[in-house]
Amino acid sequence: MFEDIQAAIPLGFILSFIIGPVFFVLLETSATKGFRAAVSFDLGVILADAIFILTAYFSSFQLLENLSNQPGLFVFGGVILLIYGVTTFFKNDPKENDKKIKISKNYLGLFVKGFLLNFINIGVLVFWLGIIIVVGPSLDNDPKRIVTFFSAMLAAYFVTDIFKILLAKQLKRKLTSKRIVLLKKGLGIILVICGLVLITKGFLPKDKLNIEKEIERIRK
Incomplete structure (x- = not known):
């Protein structure tokens, strides 16, 4: 069990910086x-x-095959990201720079926002499917070892994110109203790009979306 935790921690750390x-x-x-x-x-x-990990564990290759045949899911997720990015970009009017921006701290809303932003990205599910398929055999497909491995991985991911949050929080002192608007516009552009990437994946030929072959290549 300790070896499984040791193997999971570096993956959780890397995942946090994807x-x-x-x-x-x-x-x-x-x-x-x-x-x-x-x-x-x-x-x-x-x-x-x-939720993605549980879905991946109980679905495995069958779900991978279905995803390969449903590129529209990538388009759907990409369109939502694109709309969210455009909304984020235009949400803050530059004319409001001279006014103090009221920052909402609706924690439940932020929790739901984090959940949905991750959940609509079908690529995340594909990622976890790949990890399950690659890592599962090395854990003897033992449910207890798999639970231990992914729990440790998510814990390492969360702890790393805490340090990222603390570092980013230091920027708060330097954020004027104008800089906050620019930051949000930059974020909007990044979300638009991510959405376009997902949409592009949805329009790729099916042979380009053959996830099983890619995972088999990784395993070799």
Whole structure:
């Protein structure tokens, strides 16, 4: 069991630094809304990951095959990210720069936001499916070892995020109203790019979406 935990911790650390929409929104939330707000958002993200892991564990290759035949799911997730990115970009009117921006700290809302932002990204489910398929055999497909491994992995992921949140929080002192608006516009552009990437995946030929072959190549 201890060896499984040791193997999971580095993966959790690496996972925390995978660049994606959640990564940037987490840092922006910490910098503009504070520590508790960012933790609330992050807990929502982790809940979505936990659901994805359970789905991946009980579905495995069958779900992979279905995902390969349903590229529309990538398009759907991409469109939602695209809309959210555009909304984020235009939400803050530059004319409001001279006014004090009221920062909302609706922790439940931030929790739901983190959950949905992660949940709509079908690529995250594909990622966890790949991890299950690659790691499962090395854990003898033992449910107890798998639970231990992924619990340790998510715990390492969360602890690493806490340090990221604390570092990003230091920027709060330097954030003027104008800089907050610019930060949110930059975040909006990043979300739009992520959405376009997902949409592009949805329009790729099916042979380009053959996830099983990619995972088999990783295993070799």
